[in-house]
Amino acid sequence: xxxxxxxxxxxxxxxxxxxxxxxxxxxxxxxxxxxxxxxxxxxxxxxxxxxxxxxxxxxxxxxxxxxxxxxxxxxxxxxxxxxxxxxxxxxxxxxxxxxxxxxxxxxxxxxxxxxxxxxxxxxxxxxxxxxxxxxxxxxxxxxxxxxxxxxxxxxxxxxxxxxxxxxxxxxxxxxxxxxxxxxxxxxxxxxxxxxxxxxxxxxxxxxxxxxxxxxxxxxxxxxxxxxxxxxxxxxxxxxxxxxxxxxxxxxxxxxxxxxxxxxxxxxxxxxxxxxxxxxxxxxxxxxxxxxxxxxxxxxxxxxxxxxxxxxxxxxxxxxxxxx
Amino acid sequence: xxxxxxxxxxxxxxxxxxxxxxxxxxxxxxxxxxxxxxxxxxxxxxxxxxxxxxxxxxxxxxxxxxxxxxxxxxxxxxxxxxxxxxxxxxxxxxxxxxxxxxxxxxxxxxxxxxxxxxxxxxxxxxxxxxxxxxxxxxxxxxxxxxxxxxxxxxxxxxxxxxxxxxxxxxxxxxxxxxxxxxxxxxxxxxxxxxxxxxxxxxxxxxxxxxxxxxxxxxxxxxxxxxxxxxxxxxxxxxxxxxxxxxxxxxxxxxxxxxxxxxxxxxxxxxxxxxxxxxxxxxxxxxxxxxxxxxxxxxxxxxxxxxxxxxxxxxxxxxxxxxx
Numbered sequence: 001x002x003x004x005x006x007x008x009x010x011x012x013x014x015x016x017x018x019x020x021x022x023x024x025x026x027x028x029x030x031x032x033x034x035x036x037x038x039x040x041x042x043x044x045x046x047x048x049x050x051x052x053x054x055x056x057x058x059x060x061x062x063x064x065x066x067x068x069x070x071x072x073x074x075x076x077x078x079x080x081x082x083x084x085x086x087x088x089x090x091x092x093x094x095x096x097x098x099x100x101x102x103x104x105x106x107x108x109x110x111x112x113x114x115x116x117x118x119x120x121x122x123x124x125x126x127x128x129x130x131x132x133x134x135x136x137x138x139x140x141x142x143x144x145x146x147x148x149x150x151x152x153x154x155x156x157x158x159x160x161x162x163x164x165x166x167x168x169x170x171x172x173x174x175x176x177x178x179x180x181x182x183x184x185x186x187x188x189x190x191x192x193x194x195x196x197x198x199x200x201x202x203x204x205x206x207x208x209x210x211x212x213x214x215x216x217x218x219x220x221x222x223x224x225x226x227x228x229x230x231x232x233x234x235x236x237x238x239x240x241x242x243x244x245x246x247x248x249x250x251x252x253x254x255x256x257x258x259x260x261x262x263x264x265x266x267x268x269x270x271x272x273x274x275x276x277x278x279x280x281x282x283x284x285x286x287x288x289x290x291x292x293x294x295x296x297x298x299x300x301x302x303x304x305x306x307x308x309x310x311x312x313x314x315x316x317x318x319x320x321x322x323x
Numbered sequence: 324x325x326x327x328x329x330x331x332x333x334x335x336x337x338x339x340x341x342x343x344x345x346x347x348x349x350x351x352x353x354x355x356x357x358x359x360x361x362x363x364x365x366x367x368x369x370x371x372x373x374x375x376x377x378x379x380x381x382x383x384x385x386x387x388x389x390x391x392x393x394x395x396x397x398x399x400x401x402x403x404x405x406x407x408x409x410x411x412x413x414x415x416x417x418x419x420x421x422x423x424x425x426x427x428x429x430x431x432x433x434x435x436x437x438x439x440x441x442x443x444x445x446x447x448x449x450x451x452x453x454x455x456x457x458x459x460x461x462x463x464x465x466x467x468x469x470x471x472x473x474x475x476x477x478x479x480x481x482x483x484x485x486x487x488x489x490x491x492x493x494x495x496x497x498x499x500x501x502x503x504x505x506x507x508x509x510x511x512x513x514x515x516x517x518x519x520x521x522x523x524x525x526x527x528x529x530x531x532x533x534x535x536x537x538x539x540x541x542x543x544x545x546x547x548x549x550x551x552x553x554x555x556x557x558x559x560x561x562x563x564x565x566x567x568x569x570x571x572x573x574x575x576x577x578x579x580x581x582x583x584x585x586x587x588x589x590x591x592x593x594x595x596x597x598x599x600x601x602x603x604x605x606x607x608x609x610x611x612x613x614x615x616x617x618x619x620x621x622x623x624x625x626x627x628x629x630x631x632x633x634x635x636x637x638x639x640x641x642x643x644x645x646x
Contacts, residue, residue: 049430050373050437082403086427090452092434100423103430104409107372111415114373129413 012194016041016207018073020200021063022302026312033133037190042138043146043210051106065130120184139211142181147174166247178213191220196319199234203248231273233319236261239278335517339364339530341396343523344386345625349635356456360513365461366469366533374429388453418486443507462534465504470497489570501536514543519642522557526571554596556642559584562601
C-alpha cells in the first residue's frame, strides 16, 4: 500500500506509556494530523506533592512533540533535577523522579485543573503550545486511579510501579470509580469515525485495560470490530516472552499466564480483528489466527524514529486491507 | 563592649526581607545560637501555583544558611529557572520568579502543611536541615495576608509588590484576619526573655507592622521598652531619604510623609528605647532624641557579610548599655 493512501485513513490509537507513545509517534509521521486521535490511559495519574501528574499522557505528548528523553522513556531530554535535589535536602520524597521542566508542566496543569479546566482541555492546549497536531485525548476527564492487588496488599499504581519498582507480586487490578467515569470528549466519536483502531504495544493489564474499562469504549471497539466497519488491530507488547520496558511480562507470569504474544492476543480476544506480532514469535501466528483474527508477523521492536515509522506503516497497511 | 560579652545577651529580632535578613545574619555571627530568635513577617506569604510561599521567611533562612543569592536579595545563589521556563512555554504565569531549587522548598513545605504540620514546625525542621542554628520563627502559624490599598484598588501584597512592581500609589494597608491570629509558639517567650529587642531595617509598613499587629506582640514590646527591662532598638531602613531595596520610601511619600530616618522613628514612636540611623542622616539625631529615645549614628549600609557583623555588633553594644 503506497504511503500516499494513508492520507485518507482515519485512525484511533489506544496508548499507554513508552511503547504506545512510540507507535503513536510512528502513526503521526504517516497520517494527516486531523486523521489521528491518540486515546491515552490516565489510570496511572496520581497526585504527588500536591501536583496532578499524568505520566502516560505526558510520555505520549513529550514523544509526539520531540521533547521526550529517548534514554529513559519518561520525562524530557536535557532535563535537570534541581527542585528534586532541594526536596531531598529537606527530607522530602524523591522516589518519583520529577525533572525541573517536567515540574513546570505539572504545576501549570494543576493550576488549570484547579481553575476548573478539564484534563482534555489542558492537554489540547499544551499540545497546541508544543506544536503537537494530532489529537491527544485522555481516556476520561474523570479520575480513574488504578489499584494493584499484590502480596503486600492493595497498592496505588505509582506506589507499586515506581516506588516499589514492581517488586510485589500482583494478583489483580482495580480501576477505581471507572463505572462512574465518562469517556473524554472526542473519544467515542474518534472510535466511531475511525477506519482503523490500533491498540498500541502497551501493557494490556494497566495501560490498555483501564481505557477499555471506561464505559462506552469497549463496546465501541466491539461494534467497530464485529461489524467489519473498522478493524481493531493490536500490536503485541511482548516479544520472545519479554517486554521491551515495564512489567507486563512479569504480571502475566504472576497471574499464572505464560507471557507471550499469544497470551496478549487471548487477553483482548474477540475485540480484535487482527494482531501484529514480532518475527521472533512467528511460531505463535497459527495459534493466534485460530482465535479468529488475522496476523501480521514483522519486526515490532522500535529502537529509532525510523522503526516507529516503518512499524506504523506496516500496521496501517495491514489494517487497511479488507477484513 | 567586648564581643565576648555578647555571649550573655539574649536577643529577639523582628525581620522582614533583605535588610532584616542581613542584620539577623550579623546578629547570628555574634550571638550564641540559643540566644537569638528571629521573628519573621509572614504577611507577604501567599499561595501561588498551589504552593505555600513565604518570601520573607525564606529570605531570612536562605541568608542565615548561606544559600541566599547576594545579587538579587531573593532566592538562592546558583539557581536555575527551568520549571518556570516550562510554565512560560505553556502560557502559565511567570511573574513570580521561582527558581528550581526554591521550588523544591515550596513543594516540600506545601506537602508538610497539607499533612497538618504548622509553618513554625516546618521552618524549624528546614533550618535544622540547612544547619541554621538560631531560632527562626514565623510571626504566626495563622495566615495573615497583607492587602495594599492603592489607587488601582485593594491588591494582595505580592500582586502589588512583584506583579505590579510597586507601581500603584499606596493609601494604606490591611492585615487580614490578624485579630484572630496567634503569635507562633516561641514568639512571646522570646520577646519576654530577651535582654534586647531589635527591629531590623525592614519596611515599617509591610514587614514590621504585620508582626506588631499580631495580638500580643506589640504589647510585649511596649512592656519590654517601658519597664526598662529590655530595650527595643530599631535600625532605620531609610538612608538619605531612600531605601536600599524595596518600596518603603515610596510608601512614606505616597502616604504624605517625607521619607527619612526621623519618619521611621516617629512611625514606631514610644515603642522604641533607641534608634540607629545612618551617618548621612546625623542631622536628624536631635529630632529623633526629642521623641524620647536614644540614638546611635553609624554606617548602617550592609554591603558585605563584614558590614552585617559590624553593624550588628554596634547595635548590640548600643542596646546593651543601661537605658
